[in-house]
Amino acid sequence: MYICLEGIDGSGKSTQIKLLEQWLYNCGHEVLRVFEPTDSKVGRLIREMLRNPHATDENFQRTLGLLFAADRTILMDKIIDAEVEGKVVISDRCFYSSIAYQNGAEWLSQINKFARKPDLVLLLDLEPETALMRCEGKDSFEDRSFLEKIRKKYLKLAKEEEFFVVNANNGINKVHEDIKRIVARRLGMCV
Template sequence: MFWAANYFPKSNRVTAIFITFEGIDGSGKSTQSKLLAKTLADQGVDVIITREPGGSVGAEDIRKLLVEGETDRWSPETEILLFTAARRDHLEKTIRPALANGTVVISDRFADSTRVYQGVARADLRKTVDALHDTIIKVEPDLTFIIDVDPEQALTRGLARNSGEDRFEDFGLQFQMDLRAGFLALASENENRCRVIDGNRPIDAIASDVLSIAKAAIG
């Protein structure tokens, strides 16, 4: 059973939209995506929670290649190809079927992470990322939450998890700082769908802001 098979079938029909959570490693976005999914489900909304890389059987296999191992395991160009392959399978097997069924889809990361990680912070490859996305994926979220936190605290939190999926944390603090700048720049470029949320607060306070914005979006 892969991580994305967290379905909460209910009966309260709302607008089936695609919501994503983005942010640097250790920002708390995974916690917030799970809290939003649970709260919506408790209120009777059909919802699925998924993640990237991963979210489908094939994409989960690719995930292991990307998040484990040494920092120099892959070049930025190879990472882009692997992420795009995983994302396409995720889109075909999980995201599109759920939306077609009238289900709200919440994903912990999507294409914005590749735009920032491989397109800006790892290398100057944003044009390559965008070209592949426009050719292979062709889908943008309806609403994106960017959980903005202090990079030093986030890195400490991320490494403390000792999850075995620490490849990107191992790039160090400057990399996390570059990521934060990249996400904030991306938010300013996409104000119509991106909402920057102050993540340097108690979890409940963050979740309250997220829920208010999400409920307005799904009606």
């Protein structure tokens, strides 16, 4: 199974993925944790570009959309191999991030057509003000109006694509319990 956690910056994805990985491991599952951007050369270039003060500008976002699609293509073999080995794959973001952040245009769907669609997407939803308080450091994406715009896109995507929306305003343990319940149902497990 391929599970993806999505959400705006500061929504708790990294924390919840670590907790989910440990819980699945404790339940006897082999797990592969992946993230976007990856550690590939393309992924490292993306990380560097994300620090640019103009990273939220429309043309810059188009460039990032292309780079994310390339990075994602590199990641697909790793995901497919893990699934063949019977592992549960959990990802910190997937192509839905590009649709939300890079303005959801049709061309993004086309350049990501080789990306494996997750079996389960969990959207960690919270208010941008809360997200900003959680964010470490300051970058172009840590702006209330920008995060509000992205949050609205994610909520629209969640409705269209039938994501599970998890209230990430709750404490870490409550969010983790909510995630466990959803994942357990999909894997046929008891919590």
